[in-house]
Amino acid sequence: MEFFFEQLINGLAVGGIYALIALGYTMVYGVMRLINFAHGDLFTIGSYLGMTILATYAVTAYLGPFVGVLVLIVMVMALVGIIGVILERVAYRPVRQADRLSAVVSALGASIFFSNLVMLIWGPRFRVYPEDILPRITLNILGLDVPLLRILVLVTSLILMGILYFFVQKTRTGTAIRAVAIDHGAARLMGINVNRIISMVFLIGPALGGAAGVMVGLYYGQVNFTMGWSYGLKAFIAAVLGGIGNIPGAMLGGLLLGVIEAMGAAFISTAWKDGIAFIILILILIFRPTGLLGERVADKV
Amino acid sequence: MLLTVKDLFVNYGNVEALHGINLEVDEGEIVAILGANGAGKSTTLMTISGLVSPKKGKIFYKDIEISKLQGHEVVKYGIAQVPEGRRVFATLTVQENLNLGAFIIRDKDKIQKTLEWIFELFPRMKERREQLAGTLSGGEQQMLAIARGLMANPRILLLDEPSLGLAPILVKSIFETIRQINESGVTVLLVEQNARAALKLADRGYVMEVGKIVLEDRSEKLLKNPEVSKAYLGG
Ligand SMILES: Nc1ncnc2c1ncn2[C@@H]1O[C@H](COP(=O)(O)OP(=O)(O)O)[C@@H](O)[C@H]1O
Numbered sequence: 001m002e003f004f005f006e007q008l009i010n011g012l013a014v015g016g017i018y019a020l021i022a023l024g025y026t027m028v029y030g031v032m033r034l035i036n037f038a039h040g041d042l043f044t045i046g047s048y049l050g051m052t053i054l055a056t057y058a059v060t061a062y063l064g065p066f067v068g069v070l071v072l073i074v075m076v077m078a079l080v081g082i083i084g085v086i087l088e089r090v091a092y093r094p095v096r097q098a099d100r101l102s103a104v105v106s107a108l109g110a111s112i113f114f115s116n117l118v119m120l121i122w123g124p125r126f127r128v129y130p131e132d133i134l135p136r137i138t139l140n141i142l143g144l145d146v147p148l149l150r151i152l153v154l155v156t157s158l159i160l161m162g163i164l165y166f167f168v169q170k171t172r173t174g175t176a177i178r179a180v181a182i183d184h185g186a187a188r189l190m191g192i193n194v195n196r197i198i199s200m201v202f203l204i205g206p207a208l209g210g211a212a213g214v215m216v217g218l219y220y221g222q223v224n225f226t227m228g229w230s231y232g233l234k235a236f237i238a239a240v241l242g243g244i245g246n247i248p249g250a251m252l253g254g255l256l257l258g259v260i261e262a263m264g265a266a267f268i269s270t271a272w273k274d275g276i277a278f279i280i281l282i283l284i285l286i287f288r289p290t291g292l293l294g295e296r297v298a299d300k301v
Numbered sequence: 302m303l304l305t306v307k308d309l310f311v312n313y314g315n316v317e318a319l320h321g322i323n324l325e326v327d328e329g330e331i332v333a334i335l336g337a338n339g340a341g342k343s344t345t346l347m348t349i350s351g352l353v354s355p356k357k358g359k360i361f362y363k364d365i366e367i368s369k370l371q372g373h374e375v376v377k378y379g380i381a382q383v384p385e386g387r388r389v390f391a392t393l394t395v396q397e398n399l400n401l402g403a404f405i406i407r408d409k410d411k412i413q414k415t416l417e418w419i420f421e422l423f424p425r426m427k428e429r430r431e432q433l434a435g436t437l438s439g440g441e442q443q444m445l446a447i448a449r450g451l452m453a454n455p456r457i458l459l460l461d462e463p464s465l466g467l468a469p470i471l472v473k474s475i476f477e478t479i480r481q482i483n484e485s486g487v488t489v490l491l492v493e494q495n496a497r498a499a500l501k502l503a504d505r506g507y508v509m510e511v512g513k514i515v516l517e518d519r520s521e522k523l524l525k526n527p528e529v530s531k532a533y534l535g536g
């Protein structure tokens with residue numbers, strides 16, 4: 001039984017990371033009906049930026065491990081968010097009125113550009129995060145052995161999701177984001193600047209992806225320029241699982257995928273771990289293409 | 302004049318949809334635009350609202366030219382539109398839809414006041430404020446769309462076929478509501494296919510045919526005009 005709960009926490013921690021990345025896919029899809037193929041690469045950039053900032057500026061040496069990592073995450077979120085905004089301006093805005101294929105080609109091009117850029121700057125080999133930034137201790141909670149790092153990753157992603165949820169559901173700008181996701185034209189009639197909202201989504205989504213990148217770096221201790229591929233794909237599957245375009249759906253889909261993978265690895269076979277995500281994708285596409293929370297209300301009009 | 306449209310040409314790609322439209326709306330009026338499907342009525346309203354850019358011609362609010370503004374800026378000048386097909390935000394609540402209607406207004410007290418007036422006008426909306434807009438009936442969605450437009454405190458309200466797809470009894474009540482809105486001081490530019498009802502309500506009317514205005518007159522006169530009668534009033 002302990003093993004089960006330990007795996008559950010493990011799955012939730014990884015799932016929280018999937019969820020953070022999935023939010024970027026789903027928010028961009030929501031307002032633009034576009035899969036931002038470069039999103040996984042923005043996550044990778046976040047991870048590398050975290051590594052470089054840690055190695056160069058030793059934020060944790062001055063501020064202590066916890067505040068230091070918090071500052072690091074915020075810095076990386078800001079930087080990756082800005083890259084996201086620039087990406088939209090340069091690669092997506094010019095082709096917004098064009099046909100769908102142009103946008104897809106532009107997205108693929110952006111992805112190739114970023115992964116090559118990362119390889120050029122940081123090299124093609126695995127790089128390691130500075131060691132022991134956070135104490136590698138294991139806590140005993142209610143009889144369960146849980147690494148502190150795992151708890152921190154889970155708590156951080158839950159807090160970020162909570163903030164996002166509050167922002168999107170309760171604030172004026174958040175409501176405007178949801179309105180733009182439903183109907184650009186009607187949103188403009190309300191006086192909403194759709195371009196500004198899209199920029200904002202390209203700030204928030206990549207920022208969350210950047211935070212996930214730092215956490216993966218700290219959690220696993222190493223980074224590689226292809227990591228955006230596997231995490232991006234898993235997170236995309238999580239977004240589809242929850243219902244692409246649906247923000248709570250991405251959160252649920254990410255956490256669920258993490259848990260299913262962890263359980264699959266623990267109780268079926270570790271060799272199957274990566275296959276599970278694809279099996280889920282296929283099942284969802286067959287049985288519930290709208291995802292778990294997609295299309296809550298049928299449009300009566 | 303509150304609103305003036307001067308020699309307006311609009312293209313969709315290479316196809317010209319409006320070939321030189323002129324129209325005026327004076328403060329306090331209800332003005333109707335009539336015409337068959339595809340005549341260019343919605344295009345006219347969308348161009349006034351800034352969602353479609355004119356190829357040629359100008360639009361003025363009082364004496365301010367608004368035809369170069371972007372879509373989200375026009376509503377700030379006091380011109381709100383209730384678009385064809387209602388286009389309420391289906392997965393948002395009634396209250397959230399109303400809040401979005403007041404998106405451009407920062408004064409919380411003013412929003413609250415308008416909201417109270419809206420709830421007097423449409424008591425249904427108050428009962429349903431927490432309900433998702435997509436779960437409302439067609440008539441209720443139309444009320445919500447109008448209410449949402451009024452939340453911007455417009456000087457002029459553009460209404461695009463508010464009676465479309467509604468049962469006759471609801472049509473009557475929607476037209477009655479439009480009269481009340483106008484009596485409270487909001488100027489109305491009303492696009493309708495339901496020509497008789499629209500002309501009974503309006504002070505003046507314009508008749509559009511394939512991107513042109515072919516007739517304009519006071520409503521009483523249009524109602525008696527044999528050609529209008531034949532084409533739009535069913536004999
Ligand atoms: N978004 C659009 N793209 C291309 N053509 C359009 C578009 N909207 C309308 N049209 C065309 O412009 C003409 C006028 O349409 P519209 O303004 O919707 O007329 P109405 O509201 O009077 O029915 C029609 O021929 C219609 O097919």
Ligand SMILES: [Mg+2]
Nearest residue numbers: 342343344385
């Ligand atoms: Mg129309």
